[in-house]
Amino acid sequence: MSERQFVRDLMKVGVPKCAPDTPLAEAAQFLLDQDQESLIILDQDGHAMGIIGQTELVEAMLQDDWGSLTAMDVMRQDIPQVPPEIPLTAAAQLMADHKVRIFHLMHNAAGIIYPAAFLSLDHFLRHLAARDSSELDDLGIKAVRMSPIEAFKKRRDEARQRNMGGGNEK
Amino acid sequence: MMLVRELAQPAPTCRTETPIADVARLLLQQREEAVAILNELNEIVGMVSRSELLRAYAREDAAQLTAAMIMQTNLTHFDPETPLNTAIRWMRERNVRWALIASAPEILSSKTVLTFRHLLRYLAAEHHAVKE
Numbered sequence: 001m002s003e004r005q006f007v008r009d010l011m012k013v014g015v016p017k018c019a020p021d022t023p024l025a026e027a028a029q030f031l032l033d034q035d036q037e038s039l040i041i042l043d044q045d046g047h048a049m050g051i052i053g054q055t056e057l058v059e060a061m062l063q064d065d066w067g068s069l070t071a072m073d074v075m076r077q078d079i080p081q082v083p084p085e086i087p088l089t090a091a092a093q094l095m096a097d098h099k100v101r102i103f104h105l106m107h108n109a110a111g112i113i114y115p116a117a118f119l120s121l122d123h124f125l126r127h128l129a130a131r132d133s134s135e136l137d138d139l140g141i142k143a144v145r146m147s148p149i150e151a152f153k154k155r156r157d158e159a160r161q162r163n164m165g166g167g168n169e170k
Numbered sequence: 171m172m173l174v175r176e177l178a179q180p181a182p183t184c185r186t187e188t189p190i191a192d193v194a195r196l197l198l199q200q201r202e203e204a205v206a207i208l209n210e211l212n213e214i215v216g217m218v219s220r221s222e223l224l225r226a227y228a229r230e231d232a233a234q235l236t237a238a239m240i241m242q243t244n245l246t247h248f249d250p251e252t253p254l255n256t257a258i259r260w261m262r263e264r265n266v267r268w269a270l271i272a273s274a275p276e277i278l279s280s281k282t283v284l285t286f287r288h289l290l291r292y293l294a295a296e297h298h299a300v301k302e
Contacts, residue, residue, distance in 0.1 A: 029294040032287070035201055054267070054286045057293060062258055067296065092228040096221070099265050121220055122198070124227045129195035 003133065007091045008084035009140045010123045011105060015115040017042050020049060020072035027071055028057050037102045037122065040079065040115045041071050047112050050075030053102065079104050082119060084141065092124050117141060174257045174284050175250035177292055178271040181206045181283040186215065186238035193237050194223050203285035204268040207241045214281060216241030219268055247272045247280070257284055 004010050018027060018039045027039055031054060038053030052075045060066045060074045082091050082103035095103065101121040106113050123139060130136050137143060182196055183206045193205055197220060204219035215238075222240045226232050247270040248257050257269050272280030 025294050025296055028290040032290055032294060054290060055262075058258060058286050058289050059262060061289060061293060062255055066293075089228045089230075092224055096225050096228065101220075121224050124224055125194040125198055125220065128223060128227055128232065129191050129198060 004127060004136065004140070005087060006084065007082055007086055007088060007103075007119055010088060010127055010136070011084060011117040011119045011141055012123065012139055013117045013141055013143065013145060015040050015104065015118050017115070018052070018071055020070065020075075022071040024052075024057055024060055024066060024069050024071065024074065027052055031057070035122070037120045039071065040104070041075050042114070045112055046114050048079060048106065048114055050077045051079045051102075051104075052076070079106065079115070081106055084117075088124070088127070091119060095121065095124075172254040172292075173250065174248055174252045174254055174269070174271050177254065177288045178250070178282045178284040179288055181217075181268075181281050183208050183281055184237055186236065186241075188237045190218075190223060190226050190232065190235045190237065190240060193218050197223070201287065203287055204283060205237070206281040206283075207237045208281075213279065214245065214270075216243045217245065217268070217270065217283075218242070219266070221266070245270055248284070249273055250282075254289075258289065261286075 016030070016034065016036050016039045018041055020041050020043065030039065038051050040051055041049045043049050049072070052071045056074045056076060060069055063069065080098060080100045080103050082094065084105055091103065095101065103119045104115045105117040107116045126136060181204055182200050182202050184193055184196060186207055186209060196205055204217050206214050207216040207218060209215045218237050218241045222242065226235050226240045229235070250271055250273060261267060261269055267286040269284045270280065271282045271284055
């Protein structure tokens with residue numbers, strides 16, 4: 001394994017989010033497309049209301065009316081958190097003990113609590129599998145990140161590709 | 171009533187002596203939840219899921235571990251005709267994300283699993299069906 005010791009070395013800055021009224025199927029599609037574990041649900045002020053992940057989506061399938069449910073209907077309010085300065089092995093043990101697959105680092109700005117970064121089980125697997133540290137260049141709070149305009153262009157291009165992909169079906 | 175066989179898919183496979191770093195790489199590359207561990211007769215002898223790899227990561231000897239050292243050998247399986255809801259409840263009660271799907275005579279040769287990812291694909295596909 002490459003030399004990364006603490007949670008902050010493997011965290012990803014920037015967290016997948018959605019609105020409270022997001023349909024469950026849309027949330028599921030996002031998690032599949034982006035290979036993500038969960039989404040944080042933000043209210044209009046940017047305050048984190050809860051979390052919806054693969055577990056909540058699968059549990060919702062047991063309900064007869066799951067087709068009409070939204071993220072807010074099935075979210076968990078307790079967002080699992082972890083301090084960035086603890087060792088990665090301790091965080092992995094915590095994740096296993098608490099039976100969760102993601103931890104967040106939350107920030108409080110003027111009373112608004114929002115997610116700043118996350119550490120998922122996938123990050124541990126990538127660390128385990130990495131042949132050298134260059135494979136983890138996008139992880140860690142010191143990782144080089146896209147500028148806002150680059151991020152916008154990336155989202156725009158992804159949306160265009162999705163639209164082109166679905167164009168023949170309509 | 172949806173049955174598990176309608177969503178289940180073949181799992182990736184590896185050998186008992188495969189290092190866990192390679193198992194992790196396989197699961198990440200294929201975006202799968204669990205890998206079936208095979209012996210020299212190509213029979214399934216265990217399963218390694220992302221959860222086992224997480225627990226292994228926390229061990230001091232992680233770099234020396236192989237699939238055989240961390241695999242689950244208690245291979246509870248569902249008949250392909252089992253209702254989907256029964257399998258979902260079973261997975262949630264045990265806090266696992268995969269279930270082996272096989273009829274009794276072929277338990278050793280089956281590498282078919284139902285995972286959360288298959289369920290999410292179904293959930294998302296239903297959304298597109300409604301939109302169209």
